[in-house]
Amino acid sequence: MEATREIYWNVGHGLLVLVPMYLLTLAAVAVLVNELMRRIEVYKRGRPLNRTDDLGGRIADLARGALLQTRVLRVKGPGTAHGLFFWGFLLLFIGTCLIVVQADFTDPVFGIKFLKGTFYKIFSVVLDLAGLLATVMLGGLLVRRYLIRPEGLESKKDDAAMHGVLFAILISGFVIEGARMAVTELGTPLAAWSPVGLIFAKAMAGMGEESLRSLHSTTWWLHLFLVMAFIVLIPLTKFRHILTTSANYLFADRGPKGALTTIDLEDEERETFGAAQISDLTWKDIFDTDACTQCKRCQDRCPAHTTDKPLSPMKVVNQIGEVAFNAPEANLVETISKDALWSCTTCRACQEICPATIEHVNKIVEMRRNMVLMEGEFPGEEVMAAADNTEVNGNPLGLAFASRGDWAKDTSARLMAEDADVDILYFVGCYASFDRRNIMVAKSFLKICDAAGIKVGILGAEEKCCGEPVRKMGNEYLYQSLAPWPRTIATSALTWKPSITRYFCTAWS
Template sequence: MDAAREIYWNVGHGVIGPMYLFSLIAIALCGWGFYKRTPIYRQGKPLDRLDRLPEKIAFMAKSVLAQTRVLRVVNPGILHTLFFWGFGILFIGTLLVMVQADLSQPLFGMVILKGTFYKIFSLALDIAGAAALLMLAGLLVRRFFVKPSGLEIIRDDYVVHSLLFAILVTGFVTEGVRMAATELMANPGLARFSPVGMLFGKIFLGMAPADLALGHKILWWVHFFLAMGFIAIIPFTKLRHIFTTSANYLFSDLSPKGTICTINMEDESIEQFGAAKVSDLTWKDIFDADACTSCKRCQDRCPAHGTDKPLSPMKLVRQVGEIAFTNPQGSLIETITEDAIWSCTTCRACQEICPAGIEHVNKILEMRRNLTLMEGSFPGDEVRTAIGNIEVNGNPFGLAYAGRGEWADGLDVKVMERDCDVDILYFVGCYASFDKRNREIARNFIKICTAAGVRVGILGKEEKCCGEPARKLGNEYLYQMSAAENIELLKGYDVKKIVTTCPHCFNTLGRDYRDLGLEIPVEHYTTFISKLMAEQRLTLKPEPFEFTYHDSCYLGRYMDIVAEPRAVLQVAGGRLTEMAKSGYESFCCGAGGGRILAEEKLGRRISVERVKMAEATGAPIVVSNCPFCLTMFEDGIKTGGCEESLKVRDLAEIVAERIIL
């Protein structure tokens, strides 16, 4: 006799009608709940997020089924993933039962669940159910007993955990009662393929058959209505993320990371710049609030929050949702607060780790645009002065144009207005042009290029700030004004390739300027040097040194350049000791988002926090690839009292010292 079991044993096929009726009611309630939320999303501005649909469908499938984004944090990622897979297998098993009992068997006489397949089916469901139950218990202990700092507990947590436990436990108990009546004594060999059900079933051995039948019937309906209740409450509780987070993968932005909407500043019909109300954001910004699982991963990695500043990316997203649902005309700025908005370094750590595909940074930038362009507000008078200097002098220091190329005196470098026959244009940036410490980096880069036979040109006094700090502070007008002048110059000189030592210039010229018409290839000096070495145009003499390496946010997380700088430094003789937070999880230096121009008045200094991480490695040198980071670390080492144990150096300095001519 084939291994099998009777579907609808004891409850009878008469339950099919009521079962499907209540199922339709539960599904209708679920659909109605989501339908009632859609007008809230529509308060936001239109945005096309169904472009490149095949790619997005593939990304959604991978992210949901493989739980790839959830598993980026191993614990509790594994707990959640195993629970998801376990519950998913149980759902698939339920569908197979439905297909056989209500479709294939009555219509075609086809029994799917029999023989070896039934044994595998039964064993898989029991293991999946046990895994889901154990993982749910682990998640419960973490949330209600371990209580990680910052993980908030709300009513939904109690409801969801209780309901899921009840569904799983009643499922096993119902199975156990059935097995006590039909399998444990009559077919113990088959019962072994339902090991968890068998354990529950042994509890009920010895009960009268009539009592087992009555108990099974009651439990069957209780389990069924719990499952229907689960479906019905999804849109009204945190469970909605089952659908909204999955949909958020479909709505992902596949444009280059860090892409910012470029405002048409010549459009005289625009009356509102930036976001003052939720209606000034996009529908996706509001939808993000529903996709958020409040897992606090973004908050844990936020350098502002980690140094006691009033910014929590998780709280900010939730506040956007609360305003959208309860007070659509309310002020975003007043609710979130200016201090929180200005605290962001735009490091993108929040978005990199978010398992729900939420876009935090651009929400903040839109609110900054409103503050700057509509309210004339800045994080401090020193920022107002620096912005004014960029507008008048083309640099935040207020220094004269004429001095911009002085650092290159005596070097083999051409000024484009006099001779533009070059291999690359070196876009120097403000810090390497005017800051004494960073001028040395520029000089070392020219030394490297000269040794490799690369002809370098600079714009000299014609170069202006790329506009990145102004843009990240919300001043889109000044950014576009600076960008337009730089682009006109670059196009006029027929430049073949641009190389920059600043990741902020690299991102701005290589990505943001595309919207304004610049198509010239742009490269960061770390990958440029790596290629020179690979082509054997640049040879180094390895000299051993111990170091730790800082991944600047705008090179690592924004541009995915992580391996190349490390490889160059190791060829130079370096032995690397990684910091606790490195690569894509690197901790910001505190200068991004225009913060390089602002005094850090709230909480602890981010630069000191990062320097302490470097000091903890025991390495005497922290290597940087960014003028902003270098500047912040010089300050952090002094402020943090690390001058005796740690020094900061740039990659170009180390390479230049080891060139074999």
């Protein structure tokens, strides 16, 4: 006899089953779409931002991130468990779709049954093992969340609902399979192709056919309701990350790492700078908050958080989401707190590790810009003095700009103003010019160049701060007045000696 099974065994395939089944599905999908549309309206409160360029590259990133789980797998343990669970559940989803396609489309319309023979055996064993994998991984994640309870991993109602529904779906699936197999397959060679179902079938074998049929149909309907509950819960709980985190791979920033957005300070129509209201952020900043799974990886890697500063990048993202969805008039800076915003070092460790490609730094810098440019605030007098020094002396340390090249007096570096016959122009930067430890780095660099026979030129007193530190503090105005410098240097270098095609900066290295 050909290997196959009766789809809708015991529950029937008539209108009494199909009508409620499809109506329930329709209702669940309607809730899903309606709630997603409501959330899209909230994303639209943000400023426009183009994230649809290089669509091919974006689609490749989506495939890598969502299907291959590349970013999730970067963290061993929970990341691996999530990836394996995802693949197991995905296979079950594909298998369920194939069953529906055959039972309700290809068979009744064309008389084609493809779930048979060798394909059915492979289908059976793959789905069985996928279900087992998903169940074991979910079990592991449950133990981690509720028994091990890693510090900082908060478990909310959302988590209980999500884990509960998923676990119930998986276990009820095996009960349905076991009950069916106990009646129809036990003792046949086909049973070996469903190894997990076989264990359930053997455990239930003593129940008698009538009880098994009754258990099967009750669990079948329960399983259906659970799947519908899962669909409804997607937009209402953290389940939404299935869609939003995946979409975030598509919308991720594809520019140079760490590049901050530039404010058009000449724009006369602009009344405010930086972000104090949710409408000052972009739609992507709001969307990010929906893509966050609260996995706390960013928090664990944040040097500010791990040294007890009042900053958690995860909390910042979640607080922006709270404001966007529940209190759109609230002041972002006050909600998050100035102390938290000033605590960020802009190191990007949070962004590097985030499995959902959430962009924390731009959000924080936007709120700092509002504090600095609109409120004239700085985190302390030292920082204000550093900004003043940068403006007046061209370095945040307040040291005489004329002594900037003194460190190089006993080295092979040539001052460009005196001798432009060099191979590269070295933009030294403030700390490598004035700070003793950093000067050692600059000198080591020159030694390497000497050994390689490369002639190096420096600007000395003509060089000044590139403005990056004040920019990260939120002072975009001062940054933009300093930023043209490196470009000017490059241009000048070409004028002095057209063969100079490269310049090097300690601060950027």
